[in-house]
Amino acid sequence: MVPAQVPAWAERLSAERQKRLWSQRDLAGHMVQAAPEHARAQFPKRDSIVRRIKDYERGAHKPDEPYRTLYCRVFGLSEEELFAETSTPSFVPELAGGFADAINLLREQWHLLVKRDNLLGPRHTLRGVHEQITLLEGFLESVRGSDRRAVLRLAAQYAESAAWLHEDTGELKEACQWTDQAMNWAYEAGDGLMVTWTMFRRSQQETAQRRPEEVIRLVLSSLRDADRLPAPMRAALLQQHAHGQALNGEERICQQLLDEAHTWAAVTDDGDARAGHGSFCTGAYLEIQRACCWMELGQAARAVSGYEAAMQHLSPVYQRDRGMTLAGLARAYAAIGEPEQAAAVGVDALKIARNSGSTRILTVVTSVDHSLQRYRRLPAVAELHDALTTAAC
Structure with a gap:
């Protein structure tokens, strides 16, 4: 009844x-x-x-x-x-009147900014994220109780996005600062999943600095209550663990972790994180990460095959990820002695790096150019070098 x-x-x-x-x-x-x-x-x-x-x-x-x-x-x-039998702060709407409308609007704006980043990159997104954080910080000065917890949860989401965007633009100090701020706000709000997600973000930053022990420590801490995590978040953490093992040269463990991640991967994603943290972690994303791990493990030929296959299934909304994949593929081609293919793919990656403002992509393409220095007489390699020189001007 x-x-x-x-x-x-x-x-x-x-x-x-x-x-x-x-x-x-x-x-x-x-x-x-x-x-x-x-x-x-x-x-x-x-x-x-x-x-x-x-x-x-x-x-x-x-x-x-x-x-x-x-x-x-x-x-x-x-x-x-x-x-819970009674209404809780997570029930929408949390706040009264126009204030509630403002917070709900900022929630929706966060999803739009996430999608904007995936399509266009940090150059077109970072300013908007900081503007919304400023608004939320203003709200935090005047709200209390359950209203404050609702604002804190949203502020933590924006701060974690700021951390990622600064990381993508090569500003690691700022990325770490915003990760800490996201964790502080999430902890005050009692948002356990966001606390876990900030640890994921920290592990990525440690990966960029090639500190496998720290990567693995942070991921294992995040996976202590793995059965309570949403499936895509669990997949994202497992693939991050795989990166840590690849940095340690542990091929077998790395591949096992990526295989396990596939059992929790998101089926589809529109690029706006409406399905929660880690919703980007689809099967195609995981295979791109497998190719990255193959490169780390010194198996460039496998990386080439992995990048080429996975890119066919990457959603069009992930344009910046496509650029990063192309950059990785260019590096893999260079490693197997295919300079012209490496240069041609590198030029395509560079275009996305320029449009998006992604320093991560630009850094990989620059390393490819350096590795092809002895082939500068080849037209494709010369074109890549000239394009990079122009970009630096």
Whole structure:
């Protein structure tokens, strides 16, 4: 029997789904994807899961296992946040009147800025992120209690985005500062998943500085409660662990971790992070990272094959990632003694680096140019060198 008044937890389930612009059938698909691989074959058909979701959102009965855990994974929230009998700060809208509208607008703007970064890069995104952080910092000066926690959660998201954007523009000091700020805000808000995600960001920064022990330490700390993490976040952490093992020269462990990451990978993603942290971690992304690891392990021929195959399946929204993949492919071609192919692909990567403002891409392409110095008489190699010289002017 459906209760006369829909319980707070049922309204919350519906609100969290709608906040992500998912249909009930979309949510059913995410639940199946979030389930352990060995359990997926035992799941009922999609229509049956949709009927369950409808019952839950009407408050007909409360989810039991495994659906209770799957809800937490796909929404990236704890059981307490989702299934408390009374309204909680995570329920939308958290704030009253126009203030609530402003916060909801800033939430939506964050998704748009994430997509903008994936399409256009940090040059066209970083200013907007800092402008929104300034607004949120102003709100934090005057709000208290549950309103403050709601603002803190959103501010932590923006700060983590700032960390990533500064990292992509080669400003590692600023990236580390914003990662710390994101962690502080997330901790104050009680946002455990964001705290975990800031540790992921730190591990990436340690990867850039080639500190495998720190990479692995941070990732293992993040994976302590792996069963409570949303599936794509778990996949992202596993592939980051693989990078740490590649830096250590541990080929077998690295490849095993990437294989495991595939069992948790996101199926599809629109590039706006509506599916939560790590939603970029699709199968194509993981294979690009496998190719990066092959390069680190000194197996450039395997890296070439990996980059070429994975790039065919990379979503068009990830234009900056395409540039990074092209740069990696150029480096791999150079390593196997194919200077003209390396230079031609490097020119394509350089175009994306220029348009996006990604220093990471530019750094890799520059290293390719240096490695091809003895082939400068070849037209393609000369073109790459001239393009880089022009870019530096």
